[in-house]
Amino acid sequence: MVGERVLFVVLLGPLAFVWGLVLMRQKRHSGGIRVLGGAMTLIGTAVMGSLAWLITTFLSSNHSKGRVLRLRGRTRVARRALGEGWADDAVPDVSGLTPWQRTVLGEVWMYSAGLEHASVPAFSKLSLKLSALGAPSALLEDCHLAALDEVRHARRCFALARAYSGVRWTAGAIPELGQGSAQPSPTGTGDDWSRLVRGSLLDG
Numbered sequence: 001m002v003g004e005r006v007l008f009v010v011l012l013g014p015l016a017f018v019w020g021l022v023l024m025r026q027k028r029h030s031g032g033i034r035v036l037g038g039a040m041t042l043i044g045t046a047v048m049g050s051l052a053w054l055i056t057t058f059l060s061s062n063h064s065k066g067r068v069l070r071l072r073g074r075t076r077v078a079r080r081a082l083g084e085g086w087a088d089d090a091v092p093d094v095s096g097l098t099p100w101q102r103t104v105l106g107e108v109w110m111y112s113a114g115l116e117h118a119s120v121p122a123f124s125k126l127s128l129k130l131s132a133l134g135a136p137s138a139l140l141e142d143c144h145l146a147a148l149d150e151v152r153h154a155r156r157c158f159a160l161a162r163a164y165s166g167v168r169w170t171a172g173a174i175p176e177l178g179q180g181s182a183q184p185s186p187t188g189t190g191d192d193w194s195r196l197v198r199g200s201l202l203d204g
Helices: 002-024 031-060 099-132 137-165 175-179 190-203
Strands: 080-082 169-171
Touching: 002 031, 099 137, 099 169, 137 169
Parallel strands: none
Antiparallel strands: 080 169
16 A cells, blocks of 8 residues: 555656646647646646655665764765674574574674764764864763763674674774864854754754
C-alpha cells in the first residue's frame, strides 16, 4: 500500500505536466480549459521540483549519528586501526549468527563508531567557535558534555563492531585535523551567529 502511494506521487508530477500541456494546446476548447491546463502544468512542475529536491537532499546527506565533523566543507572520520583505547565492555551474544551476519553487523557498527568518534572533535570545534563569539558558559558546558556523550557512544559502537566482526577495531588518526584551518573572527557579529546556528541545525 505504501509502495503504491509512493509510485502515485512519483508519477503525479510528469502526468500532470504532460496533461496540462495537452490541454493548453487545445485551441478548440474554451479559455477555461486552457487555464486549467496551465494550472496542471504548474502543479506538475512543482511536484517534480519537490521530488528532485528531496532526492538531492537524501543523496547529499550522510545519515550520520552525532554532530558531523566538517573540515574544509567535507565530512571526515578517523582512519580504521587495530588496537585498544576505543571500546567499552559490551559483549553481545553472537552464538546464533552466521559468519556473514556477523560481518555485516560488524560493518554497520563500525560505520556508526566512525561517525560517533568524529563527533568528539566536531564538538571541540564548536566549542572554539562559541568561545570566539563570546558565548555564555552554559553553552560551552553543554557543548563539552555533548562531546563526552559522544565518547561513550563511540566506545560502545567500537565494542559492538569488535564483538561482531572478531577484529580488534579502534579509532585511528584524522590527519585533516592537523592541517589547520581559518579560525572564526571573534567579532561576535550577527552573521557569525547566523552561520553557527545554520551549521548546528544542519549537523546536529
